[in-house]
Amino acid sequence: MKKILFLFFTIIQAFAAVSMEELTWENGDTLLKFLQRNSIPMSLYYNLDKEDQELASEIAYKTKYQILKDDNNNIEQILIPISDDLQIHIYKDLNKQYVLNFTPILYNKENRILRINVKTSAYQDVYEESKSATLARAMVRAFRGSINFRNIQKGDEIILYYEQKRRMGKLFGDIIIKMARIEINKNSQEIFYFNENYYDKNGKEVESFLLDKPVNYLRISSKFSTARYHPVLKRYRAHLGIDYAAPTGTPVKSAGNGTIIFVGTQNGYGNVVKVQHASGYTTLYAHLSRFAKIKKGQKVKQGQVIAYVGSTGMSTGPHLHFGVYLNNKAINPDSVIKIAKTQLNKKDLDEFKKVVNAHEKKINLFIQDNKENPPKEEDFENYIELDSI
Numbered sequence: 001m002k003k004i005l006f007l008f009f010t011i012i013q014a015f016a017a018v019s020m021e022e023l024t025w026e027n028g029d030t031l032l033k034f035l036q037r038n039s040i041p042m043s044l045y046y047n048l049d050k051e052d053q054e055l056a057s058e059i060a061y062k063t064k065y066q067i068l069k070d071d072n073n074n075i076e077q078i079l080i081p082i083s084d085d086l087q088i089h090i091y092k093d094l095n096k097q098y099v100l101n102f103t104p105i106l107y108n109k110e111n112r113i114l115r116i117n118v119k120t121s122a123y124q125d126v127y128e129e130s131k132s133a134t135l136a137r138a139m140v141r142a143f144r145g146s147i148n149f150r151n152i153q154k155g156d157e158i159i160l161y162y163e164q165k166r167r168m169g170k171l172f173g174d175i176i177i178k179m180a181r182i183e184i185n186k187n188s189q190e191i192f193y194f195n196e197n198y199y200d201k202n203g204k205e206v207e208s209f210l211l212d213k214p215v216n217y218l219r220i221s222s223k224f225s226t227a228r229y230h231p232v233l234k235r236y237r238a239h240l241g242i243d244y245a246a247p248t249g250t251p252v253k254s255a256g257n258g259t260i261i262f263v264g265t266q267n268g269y270g271n272v273v274k275v276q277h278a279s280g281y282t283t284l285y286a287h288l289s290r291f292a293k294i295k296k297g298q299k300v301k302q303g304q305v306i307a308y309v310g311s312t313g314m315s316t317g318p319h320l321h322f323g324v325y326l327n328n329k330a331i332n333p334d335s336v337i338k339i340a341k342t343q344l345n346k347k348d349l350d351e352f353k354k355v356v357n358a359h360e361k362k363i364n365l366f367i368q369d370n371k372e373n374p375p376k377e378e379d380f381e382n383y384i385e386l387d388s389i
Contacts, residue, residue, distance in 0.1 A: 018070055025063040025080070030267050031056045031088070038075060040090065044100040050314035051237070052102065054268035054321075057286075058082040058240050060328035066168070081105060083330045084165065084173035085227040086238050102236045104227045107167040111178070112374045113366045118156045122149050122182070126158065131376040134175050134327070135162065141279050142177040142191055142198055146206040147184070157183040161363055171377060174327055179359035192359060194352050196335040203344045203352050210281060211255035212302055212338045215309060215320045217244035224332040240330035241284070241323035248289050248318040250309040254300040255283050255322070255337070263296055269321065270313025273306050281336065284323035287315045 035042050045056060065080040078090040082102075089103040116129050127136040139160055140149065152158075161179040165172045181190045191198045191206055198206050222243035230237045254275050261282070262274035269286035273294070276282050289310025300306060311318045324333040344352055 018068060018076070021067045021069070022064055023067065025059055025061060025065060027061045029059070031059060031080075032267065040075070040098050044090065044098060048100070050268070050316065051239070053314045055082065055086075055102065055238060055240070056088065057267045057269045058323075058330060059088070060325065062328055064170075081172075083226060083238065083240055086236060102227075102238070104236060105167060105172075107165040107172050110164050110166060112162055112164065113363060113371070114158075114160045114162070114373050115366065116158050116373070118152055118154055118158065120154075122152045122156075122158060126160070129373060129376070131378070132164075132171065132175070134171065135160070135164070137280060137327070138162065138175040138177050139180060142180055142193070143182070143189075143206075144279060146191065146198075146200075147182060147189060152182070152184055156185070157181075159363055159367075161359055174329055179356075179363065181363065192352070192356055194355055195348065196332070199344075199352065201356060203349050210277060210279070210336050210338070211283065211324065211333070212253075213244075214253050214255045214283070214285060214322050215244050215246055215250055217246045217250075217320070219245050221245040221317075221319055224334065241286075241321050242333050244309075244320045244322060246309045246318065246320060248308075248310055250320075251305045252285050252288065252307040252309060252320055254302060254304050254306050255324075256281075256302045258283070258300060260294055260296055260298045260300060260306070263291055263294060265313075268314035270315060271307070271310065275300060275306070280327045282325040282328070284321070284325070286321035286323070287312050287319060289318075 032042055032045050035044060045053065048056065059080055059082055063081055065078065067075060068077040070076055076092055078088070080088040080090075082088060085105055086102055087105050089101045091099055093099050114126065114130055114135070116125050118125050123136045123140060126139055127133055130136070139158070143149070159181040160177055163176045163178055176193055177191075178193050179190065181188055183189075190201050192201070200206050220242060222239050224242055225237070225239050227236050227238055229235070252273075256275070256277045258275040258277040260273065261276045262272060264272060266272040266286070269284075271286070271288035271291065273285045273288065273291065274282060285307055287310055288307040289312065291307045292305050294300070294306050309318055309320050322333055324331055324336055
């Protein structure tokens, strides 16, 4: 991983003047269009295997990506994130030929604590103190189903212990609220993040599940995975969704209430439907044989048929590729699919209690020492001039 970072930035020292430009991925753009627009051989895409062509379809709208150019304005390297852990890396090799690889994303993790007294509203005050809308959204999402934020009044206290990522000096990906304490009218409510769900102090689950399984399937043919190094292929692979094997024509249902935001084709995914849900969640249904009578902008109910299983795009057989995204970042569908709630078993409960004790100690120490809140986040210009050392 360090070699990848080194490769990207050693170019900076190879020219008298270079520039790194940060851009935003446009809605509806594809890797093929991007390569053609920048005069990069489209064979980079066509030479990928089917799984990697499908993975290249994961570039999300509004994703920030970087282009490094030499002093003659020629593209030397490109980094395009496709998840919190994996990115497309395009660069020139020693023969000055473009190469495309999937490489892990390098970022730093930061654990921080924020403490405020409400002046206007919980969301607005958290944002104003942190200048991070991502943090404010994460707080609301974490307490979904357990707190009515309209009941929070002026003077109530909010403490957030959270984990965030930083890449190239900027916040990257989503924020995980590890523990939160909200005092409403002198009554304190706490939640703790454990095994991808939120629990109260006694280990009772507090987050309501959003989604249901979208299809009656025969088996799961491929599970969700992020940037993992394949020891045989000697490269990084990922699968940012769940594949449900089912016969062609099997009805595909919307996993939750929402609004259809896309109906059409999408490179390696073939026929695709996307549905926008509450709290920043989006679901994707791919490789469809055909669509039901739906259109963009239409509202759908959980369980409503929106399409039918197929094998379009880069598919080796009939199945539904089901993806779940939180603020445009792929997450494990199993973490939000509606399942029968179960109590934590003794082993998990013992581990959970250790987590609770550790988090509470950090927050109590923060309060005891009267520590200051983290510095507010800043916006950066998207064009940076770099001079060689």
